[in-house]
Amino acid sequence: MDVVIYSINKIRGGITQKILERSSIKSILTSRIYELKDAILKYKPNLLVIDSKDTIKNEINLVNQMVIEMGINKVLWLSDPFVPEMIISEVKELLSQEEPANNDSMYENLKQFLNL
Amino acid sequence: MEISKRIVAIVGPKGGVGKTTISANLAIALSNLGKDVIAVDLDLGASNLHTIFGLKQPKFRLDDFILNKVKSLSDIVCETHLKNLGIICGGDIPGIANLDYNKKLKLIRNLSDLKGDFILLDLGAGASNNVVDFLIIAKEGLLITTPEIPSLLNVYSFIKTMIFRRLNLQFKKNNAIIELLEQAKDFNANPHLKTMEGFLTYAKEIDVEASKSIEKILDNFKSIIIVNRVKSEQDANSGKVIQNLMSQYLNIKTSTIRTIREDNNVQIAIAKMKPVILHAPESLFAKDMNIIARKLL
Ligand SMILES: Nc1ncnc2c1ncn2[C@@H]1O[C@H](COP(=O)(O)OP(=O)(O)O)[C@@H](O)[C@H]1O
Ligand SMILES: [Mg+2]
Numbered sequence: 001m002d003v004v005i006y007s008i009n010k011i012r013g014g015i016t017q018k019i020l021e022r023s024s025i026k027s028i029l030t031s032r033i034y035e036l037k038d039a040i041l042k043y044k045p046n047l048l049v050i051d052s053k054d055t056i057k058n059e060i061n062l063v064n065q066m067v068i069e070m071g072i073n074k075v076l077w078l079s080d081p082f083v084p085e086m087i088i089s090e091v092k093e094l095l096s097q098e099e100p101a102n103n104d105s106m107y108e109n110l111k112q113f114l115n116l
Numbered sequence: 117m118e119i120s121k122r123i124v125a126i127v128g129p130k131g132g133v134g135k136t137t138i139s140a141n142l143a144i145a146l147s148n149l150g151k152d153v154i155a156v157d158l159d160l161g162a163s164n165l166h167t168i169f170g171l172k173q174p175k176f177r178l179d180d181f182i183l184n185k186v187k188s189l190s191d192i193v194c195e196t197h198l199k200n201l202g203i204i205c206g207g208d209i210p211g212i213a214n215l216d217y218n219k220k221l222k223l224i225r226n227l228s229d230l231k232g233d234f235i236l237l238d239l240g241a242g243a244s245n246n247v248v249d250f251l252i253i254a255k256e257g258l259l260i261t262t263p264e265i266p267s268l269l270n271v272y273s274f275i276k277t278m279i280f281r282r283l284n285l286q287f288k289k290n291n292a293i294i295e296l297l298e299q300a301k302d303f304n305a306n307p308h309l310k311t312m313e314g315f316l317t318y319a320k321e322i323d324v325e326a327s328k329s330i331e332k333i334l335d336n337f338k339s340i341i342i343v344n345r346v347k348s349e350q351d352a353n354s355g356k357v358i359q360n361l362m363s364q365y366l367n368i369k370t371s372t373i374r375t376i377r378e379d380n381n382v383q384i385a386i387a388k389m390k391p392v393i394l395h396a397p398e399s400l401f402a403k404d405m406n407i408i409a410r411k412l413l
Binding site: 058061064065067068069070072073106107109110111113114115116 | 304310365377398
């Protein structure tokens, strides 16, 4: 699974999933925080697409926290205007980006800088 | 000095990593937990702690103490709207950043005499003696960094500078150890002294007592690495990198890591001249700050 989508709006969520599917990007759609959490645990997606429209601030904070705690590096936040073409191009862009350097290489980098 | 009192230095050798924001809000969080707190603006070059509290024209400033207008530091503690929180506002005399030795000693003595459960020192950037020495007297440090490499590098270098200065002060009269410290500074020429472990091995051969007290100094240095402005798990993990470096090369095994998330409520609160923890008590920043305060008790 490449992408997990979170949207409490079934229509917007559904459209997002469809346009990803058209580009052969597999995704799963969730509309509750606990579903989102389960999906992240189960599929370890490369990218989360979070639709913040109609989502209350508390929920956004919760999602934010989860993203950090669960180690998701790539998140695309959607709000208005809802433009499917833009979503697909941003998703592709994010999925093609290299993973950020991991801890070990950061450690090695710092050691080199410090001449250790 | 009362046993219960703790002086905590807020250190962040890179500018703009959040020292002042954290000092102010941690002070509030601790006072909310019922502690008597004084936050002291020791950023001698660019003081701004009072602005976070919305104090436009502080009644007293550190200048008043430095210029001997008052007898003791406790005379210039400004009240805040919180009952058990006082602040000492920074000075704005040009050249104050180059505090001379005697003035610094007097300041240090007065800091130790302040009354309270927690004395928080908001320090300036850089790793000059005027910054490093305050961490040495505090004995506890919150090392503030952002997840970026330049800041992480600065934190490590700062701690190393601090340890070396601490040891130099301690062993002023011990020529053999001073000599070894000198050699360790150039570890390309002396690779056997690259790690503190190596240093201790050689120190032990010269002077067993000294090496024991060095170990004790390292064990007693309490530090909390705070990674501020965290946006991802990856960011949060950057604290471990510093922790590993400190453990591996400086034999400091006692550090812990905390994180504070990026939160635009911080900017919003600054614009309102109100500490973010009061302005947005439910914000991510406030939550993380409260956790840090609770764990500090
Ligand atoms: N967790 C955070 N989220 C967002 N902005 C932050 C955070 N921490 C600090 N900042 C911002 O960073 C800037 C520098 O902070 P400051 O506390 O003045 O740093 P320092 O005292 O280390 O120079 C300020 O504009 C502050 O609003
Ligand atoms: Mg500052």
